[in-house]
Structures are given as C-alpha cells and as structure tokens.
Amino acid sequence: MATEQETITNVEKAGETEGPVINLKDLSKTYKVGPNTVRAVESLSLEIPRGQMVSIVGHSGSGKTTLLSLIGGLTKPSSGRVLLEGNNIWNLTDKELSRLRNERVGFAFQFASLFPTLNAIDNVRLPATFGNSGAADDGNRAMDLLGLVGLKSRAHSYPAMLSGGEQRRVALARTLMNRPRIILADEPSGDLDEDTEADILEIFKRINEEGVTIVIVTHSRAVASQAQRMLRMHRGHLFEELE
Amino acid sequence: MKRLGLLYLAAQNLKRKPFRSFVTIAIVGLAAGTLFSATLLVKSVDRSLEVGLERLGADVMVMPEGSQEPGEAALLTGSPTSFYMEESVLDQVRAVPGVSQASPQLFIETLVSSQCCTGYLQLVGYEPATDFVVEPWLRQNLNRPLEEDEVVVGSLILANKGEHVHFYGKDFSVAGVLDTTGMGADESVFLRLDDAYEMAVESAAVADDELLITPGQISSVLVKIDRDTNSDLVAQRIRTGVAGVSVITADDLSRSVTDRISGFKRGFIALDAIVWVMSLLTIAAIFSMIVNERQREIGLIRAMGGTRNFIFRLMLAEALLLTAIGGAAGVFLGGSALFIFKTVITSSLGIPYLWPPMWYFGSMIGGTLMLSVATGAIASLYPALSSSRLEPYLAIRRGE
Numbered sequence: 234m235a236t237e238q239e240t241i242t243n244v245e246k247a248g249e250t251e252g253p254v255i256n257l258k259d260l261s262k263t264y265k266v267g268p269n270t271v272r273a274v275e276s277l278s279l280e281i282p283r284g285q286m287v288s289i290v291g292h293s294g295s296g297k298t299t300l301l302s303l304i305g306g307l308t309k310p311s312s313g314r315v316l317l318e319g320n321n322i323w324n325l326t327d328k329e330l331s332r333l334r335n336e337r338v339g340f341a342f343q344f345a346s347l348f349p350t351l352n353a354i355d356n357v358r359l360p361a362t363f364g365n366s367g368a369a370d371d372g373n374r375a376m377d378l379l380g381l382v383g384l385k386s387r388a389h390s391y392p393a394m395l396s397g398g399e400q401r402r403v404a405l406a407r408t409l410m411n412r413p414r415i416i417l418a419d420e421p422s423g424d425l426d427e428d429t430e431a432d433i434l435e436i437f438k439r440i441n442e443e444g445v446t447i448v449i450v451t452h453s454r455a456v457a458s459q460a461q462r463m464l465r466m467h468r469g470h471l472f473e474e475l476e
Numbered sequence: 477m478k479r480l481g482l483l484y485l486a487a488q489n490l491k492r493k494p495f496r497s498f499v500t501i502a503i504v505g506l507a508a509g510t511l512f513s514a515t516l517l518v519k520s521v522d523r524s525l526e527v528g529l530e531r532l533g534a535d536v537m538v539m540p541e542g543s544q545e546p547g548e549a550a551l552l553t554g555s556p557t558s559f560y561m562e563e564s565v566l567d568q569v570r571a572v573p574g575v576s577q578a579s580p581q582l583f584i585e586t587l588v589s590s591q592c593c594t595g596y597l598q599l600v601g602y603e604p605a606t607d608f609v610v611e612p613w614l615r616q617n618l619n620r621p622l623e624e625d626e627v628v629v630g631s632l633i634l635a636n637k638g639e640h641v642h643f644y645g646k647d648f649s650v651a652g653v654l655d656t657t658g659m660g661a662d663e664s665v666f667l668r669l670d671d672a673y674e675m676a677v678e679s680a681a682v683a684d685d686e687l688l689i690t691p692g693q694i695s696s697v698l699v700k701i702d703r704d705t706n707s708d709l710v711a712q713r714i715r716t717g718v719a720g721v722s723v724i725t726a727d728d729l730s731r732s733v734t735d736r737i738s739g740f741k742r743g744f745i746a747l748d749a750i751v752w753v754m755s756l757l758t759i760a761a762i763f764s765m766i767v768n769e770r771q772r773e774i775g776l777i778r779a780m781g782g783t784r785n786f787i788f789r790l791m792l793a794e795a796l797l798l799t800a801i802g803g804a805a806g807v808f809l810g811g812s813a814l815f816i817f818k819t820v821i822t823s824s825l826g827i828p829y830l831w832p833p834m835w836y837f838g839s840m841i842g843g844t845l846m847l848s849v850a851t852g853a854i855a856s857l858y859p860a861l862s863s864s865r866l867e868p869y870l871a872i873r874r875g876e
C-alpha cells in the first residue's frame with residue numbers, strides 16, 4: 234500500500250484551468266447501419282467541474298460507451314465540440330491529442346484489457362513508455378500502484394495467470410500510471426465480486442479526494458450512489474438524476 | 477528496469493504465434509538463402525575463370541585433334557589427361573600470322589603415392605625459354621628460373637616448399653606453391669619439359685610403370701596473340717594451316733563454362749523470383765491477419781496515448797524483425813549449403829570455382845539482408861498503415 238501522506242495522482246500540482254474540466258457542447262454521434270441511422274448520442278451538452286465524480290447509469294445501448302469515447306477523444310463526434318481543460322480536442326494534431334490522452338486521461342475499460350505478452354508490472358508501466366516523462370522511476374511507481382491494488386506479489390505474473398478480478402485491478406493500476414487528471418471508467422466493476430468492487434470503488438474515492446475528475450459508467454446502484462452527481466442516459470440523451 | 481521500447485514490444489508480439497513467425501522466417505530465409513548461394517556460386521565461377529585464365533595467360537590453345545574435351549576439362553577442373561602430338565606442330569603454329577608467342581606443354585597423368593599424397597594428378601612439363609604461364613610467377617615469387625629436378629605445385633597439391641616428391645622413380649624438390657585459381661592449375665605439378673623427358677627415359681629402369689613418352693612429343697601449344705588481332709581469327713588460321721590439331725580460345729573456354737551454368741542460373745532466377753513473390757504475399761497476408769487480431773490492442777495503445785505513428789512503427793518493426801531474422805538465417809544456411817556441396821556441384825557441372833574476396837562476401841551478405849528487410853517493409857506497409865489509421869473506439873469495439 235502507498236503511504237498515507239503520499240498522493241496517488243498529484244493532481245494539485247498539475248496546471249489549473251478555469252472553467253469545467255470536461256465541457257461537451259451540443260454533441261452528437263450517429264452511425265450508419267445499412268439504411269438506418271443510429272443516434273448513439275444526440276445534441277448532448279454537459280459541463281463537469283474539476284474534481285467531480287460523476288456516475289452515469291442507463292440501459293444497454295443508450296449510448297454510455299459512445300459518450301465516454303467521445304469525451305476521451307477515441308472517436309470523432311458527428312457534430313458538436315469536446316473541450317478538455319479548455320482545449321477543443323479535435324483541433325489538436327494526432328500527436329497532441331495522443332499526448333493529452335497519455336498525460337491527462339485514464340481509461341478504465343469494461344473488459345480485460347491487459348496485454349498478454351507483458352507481465353503485470355510491464356502492463357502497468359506501459360502508459361509511461363508512450364509519454365516523454367523520461368520514466369526513469371516508472372518501475373517504482375508501477376510497483377507502488379500494484380501495492381495500491383494489493384497485487385505487489387503478482388508483479389511478474391502474466392495476465393493468463395491472473396484471475397479476472399486481479400486482471401481488472403492491474404488494469405486499474407495501469408490507468409493511474411501517468412497520474413491522469415481525468416478518469417473515464419466504463420463499468421469498471423461490471424462482473425466483479427462485491428469485495429473487489431468495493432476495493433475499486435475505494436480507490437476511486439481516494440483519488441477523487443485528491444482532485445481527479447471521474448466519470449464512471451455503472452450498473453451498480455451502490456457505485457452510482459457514491460458519486461457526487463448521478464446522470465442517467467436514455468437514447469442518446471442525458472438526464473440529471475435527483476436522489 | 478528494462479525499457480519497454482518498440483523493439484521489445486514487437487519481439488514479444490512475435491513470440492505469441494511461434495509457428496506463424498517461424499513460417500514467415502522460413503520463407504524469407506528460403507528466398508534469401510537461394511539468392512545468396514546462387515549468386516555466390518555464379519560469382520565464384522566467374523572469378524575462377526578470370527583468375528585462372530589470367531594465370532594461363534594464353535589466348536589460344538592448340539591440342540591434338542579430338543582431345544578438345546579432355547583438354548578443356550584438364551584446364552578447367554584439373555581432371556588429369558594425357559594426349560600427345562609431334563613437336564613440329566610448335567613451329568607450324570609459330571609461323572601462323574598473328575601468333576606472338578607460343579610455348580609447348582606436356583601433360584602426364586599420373587598416380588602418385590608419395591609421402592604427401594596419393595591420387596591422380598596432372599604433371600605439366602613446360603619450356604622455360606618460351607613459357608609465359610609459370611615463368612612470370614617464378615620471376616615474381618622465386619626470383620630465378622626453375623632448376624633441374626625442381627617443381628612448382630598448384631595450391632591443392634599437398635606439398636610445401638622445400639619438400640620432396642617422387643614421380644616415376646625420380647626425385648623432385650618443391651620450389652614453390654602457386655596461388656589458388658580454382659581451375660586445373662591448382663591440381664597440377666609443373667616441371668621443366670627437359671626433366672619430364674628425362675623422367676620418361678629413366679622410368680624404363682627405375683619406375684614400376686614405364687612412362688611411354690618419347691622426347692619431342694608435346695600435349696599442347698599455348699599461344700599469345702598479337703595485340704592488333706583477335707583470338708577467333710588466329711584460331712581459325714591455325715585450324716586451316718596446321719593439320720591434325722584442335723584449337724580452342726580462352727573465350728571459348730569461358731563461354732563453355734558460362735553455357736554450363738546458364739541453365740542453372742536461369743532455374744535459380746526463376747525459383748528465387750517465385751519465392752520472393754511468395755514471401756511478399758505471405759508477409760502481407762500474415763500482417764493483415766495480425767492487424768485484424770490485434771484491433772483491440774491497437775485501440776488500447778491509442779487510448780493510452782500511443783500515436784498513430786507509434787502503431788505504424790510497431791507493425792513495421794515486427795515485419796522488419798521477422799525478415800531480418802529470415803534473411804540472416806537464409807544467408808547462413810545458404811552459405812553453409814554452398815560450402816558443403818561446393819565440390820559436388822562443381823564436379824558435376826565441370827566448372828572451376830574460386831571463392832570471391834571478403835569484401836564481396838560482405839556486400840553480398842549486406843545486400844541480401846537489405847533485400848529481405850525491404851521485402852518486410854513493402855509487404856507490411858499497407859497493413860501497418862491501415863492499423864495506424866484505425867479509429868481507437870472502433871478498434872476497441874471490433875476487437876470485442
């Protein structure tokens with residue numbers, strides 16, 4: 234476990250920008266499927282201030298994954314704008330956008346997303362190798378993060394040797410590797426047992442307290458209720474959920 | 477802590493499907509190996525011809541009628557032979573217009589079992605006064621003519637300078653060893669014509685096998701032509717002017733070798749072209765498969781901040797790594813095969829052989845490796861490009 238005084242993410246030190254960290258303006262995403270047009274996200278606007286933890290619930294197919302991908306710049310909107318920390322991300326070059334993803338955004342995916350050819354610690358280190366942070370001490374940081382998710386002893390195990398829950402925890406450590414200021418999590422505890430879910434939620438809450446902005450898509454009431462703000466997605470539209 | 481660099485990631489990826497990687501390596505290796513060994517073989521034959529004919533120094537060779545074939549074989553590969561004609565041929569040849577120098581040689585095929593070696597070899601008697609084959613070498617390396625009962629030996633004769641060898645009961649001392657030419661001279665022993673005659677006469681008394689040669693017999697006349705004429709013309713004049721002889725030119729000799737390997741050359745060019753095209757297609761197909769299989773990983777790398785450029789280089793690196801290994805394996809195995817089967821190939825084709833110099837080897841190795849790697853680059857270019865252009869979201873989704 235990381236020591237109590239030490240922060241996991243160092244968000245405070247990162248550059249402060251006025252205004253919302255995530256700002257979506259009139260965002261739409263449509264897919265052409267044969268003769269039909271699927272409106273996965275429709276005229277959606279959303280502002281999320283720094284340090285907020287937001288949960289999104291909704292039926293499957295309502296557009297949650299598409300929305301997270303739009304926020305992280307993994308897919309281009311059909312119309313509208315995505316601003317992260319004030320930057321219109323589709324005005325950036327591929328290099329700049331990649332750097333932004335590398336340094337500021339951490340994705341947590343629903344599925345097992347480890348690289349089978351790399352052991353646990355190398356999987357955790359991977360994001361550091363895409364940046365230009367020098368990464369001299371990335372091994373130490375990766376080990377600390379494995380400690381945080383309780384898997385220090387499995388540092389040299391390959392994904393195939395880890396259980397589903399363990400893989401998910403290693404992936405979470407990887408998400409945190411580059412001290413992201415924004416975390417986009419797509420059902421991070423979808424098929425996990427309650428204990429693992431609680432552990433992961435615990436970590437999310439802790440980094441949120443350090444100032445990290447978190448958007449978490451979940452089916453779990455328990456997880457959703459931990460967020461400061463609950464949103465419901467329905468047919469490409471977002472609604473504020475009032476408790 | 478080791479760096480998780482591009483090459484490391486690429487190498488790890490190749491270990492995933494060992495069989496598939498092996499197939500790619502094998503096919504590139506086959507292409508590189510055949511190219512390398514065939515080129516080397518052809519080059520070695522050319523070089524041997526060049527060096528050997530230079531050593532021979534003759535533009536035209538005159539032999540007894542009907543002995544052209546064994547004569548060529550003796551010159552090219554040193555297969556021992558003996559045929560004789562009268563010395564008077566020499567003067568007739570000298571009288572032919574365009575002949576600048578002419579020197580007789582006497583071939584004696586002999587079974588040796590001396591302290592050094594056993595087996596058939598070719599004794600070549602030459603006339604010191606007119607010779608232009610051994611004498612120039614002697615002048616450079618020995619600084620004196622050959623003395624009585626001395627021989628110089630070809631590089632494949634296992635005798636060192638200063639050692640003694642026996643032929644037909646006569647004792648000779650080895651005055652020097654000639655440089656390798658890859659041609660018949662390497663397996664020949666050169667002695668003075670007078671010594672050869674003397675040996676023949678004495679053999680009746682001292683040798684188990686009498687040598688049935690009478691002084692005045694010769695086997696061939698080597699001819700150097702005047703500068704302002706050409707060997708075909710002079711050869712033609714000798715044919716019409718001198719009775720009972722066969723005439724071959726140095727050009728005929730190279731042409732005959734070139735003909736002998738041309739079928740082989742053509743076969744190899746065709747085979748190799750097919751194999752290269754196959755490697756190109758295989759690599760392209762395999763890398764399209766790889767891109768498909770790894771869509772999700774590609775998307776994940778992009779989500780973690782890997783650039784398009786990184787994905788492109790990663791795919792390319794995998795292809796280059798495979799083809800570089802394949803090329804190196806091909807060069808090594810092709811070279812080894814040639815080394816091992818060299819004798820079989822050269823003796824069955826009846827061709828001379830001399831390994832090319834080191835720099836040529838080096839540039840051949842470099843060239844073959846570069847061609848292999850270029851094949852990898854070209855074949856994987858499209859898959860690498862399309863993988864780098866995948867939209868991260870779709871890549872992750874499609875990989876589901």
Ligand SMILES: Nc1ncnc2c1ncn2[C@@H]1O[C@H](COP(=O)(O)OP(=O)(O)O)[C@@H](O)[C@H]1O
Pocket residue numbers: 264265266271272273291292293294295296297298299300870873
């Ligand atoms: N690449 C795609 N092509 C076509 N339709 C898609 C594609 N991706 C998502 N969709 C459609 O968009 C809608 C929203 O999908 P998604 O964002 O995955 O929803 P959720 O994550 O809430 O289940 C669904 O109807 C889905 O079928």
Ligand SMILES: [Mg+2]
Pocket residue numbers: 297298299
């Ligand atoms: Mg989803």
